[in-house]
Amino acid sequence: TYKAKVHPKCLARLNANQNGKLLLVTAITPTPLGEGKAVTTIGLAQGLAKLKQSVMACIRQPSMGPVFGIKGGAAGGGYSQVAPMEELNLHLTGDIHAVTAAHNLASAALDARLFHEQREGYDAFEARTGLKALKIDVESITWKRVMAHNDRALRMVKIGLNEHGKTINGFERNEGFDISAASELMA
Incomplete structure (x- = not known):
């Protein structure tokens, strides 16, 4: 698993490559404990990877506010989470x-x-x-x-x-x- 801040110029060298498929998770009603878009996105990526698909999940850097609340950060939950979650939740990119x-x-x-x-x-x-x-x-x-x-x-x-x-x-x-x-x- 890797994390990266990718500069848009990097896309130029991939222009000749065939485009992959894009699956967007744009909105979902979360559970009371906050299982929503991040858990769904990470779970989908894990499921597709298990099916031997080449997968990349792009999730946003969460606000620190919910990190310290009952919902926690946007690192997923259960078996569908980013690890180590503190790297994502505490200033991934700054x-x-x-x-x-x-x-x-x-x-x-x-x-x-x-x-x-x-x-x-x-x-x-x-x-x-x-x-x-x-x-x-x-x-x-x-x-x-x-x-x-x-x-x-x-x-x-x-x-x-x-x-x-x-x-x-x-x-x-x-x-x-x-x-x-x-x-x-x-x-």
Whole structure:
């Protein structure tokens, strides 16, 4: 069994080869314990391999949130699972971490822009930076920060809290965390 991150350029050298057959497992209603697409995909691959077919299963890197919950990760279950499952469940490619970092960088940039525009005033901000003030209404912001695991207590938080009379940490507003796999950057 192998795992790999394959660059799309590798496909070019296979263009002359005959195409294989593709079987997609796109949706399934999982059991209460989470046996769904991954178990089905891995089980199908194992069954076809047992029939002496040349098989490759392509499954996604799971979010860490469910890994630590009752359902576990998307490594399959029973006799239909990826082993060692910790390699799949705990940062197989690192892509989710990269998305998390990029998403939260955008969150920090948004808050920095809000801070400078509101603290200086729009006209002063434009004069100092040469940038047009965005005049973002903080009540209209739907962009939340993200993290790779579930933390119920952080779904709704208040950010920008300051000492009395100081605005050094930003402006107070409601915020929250979504799971990284739900980031708009994952698309």
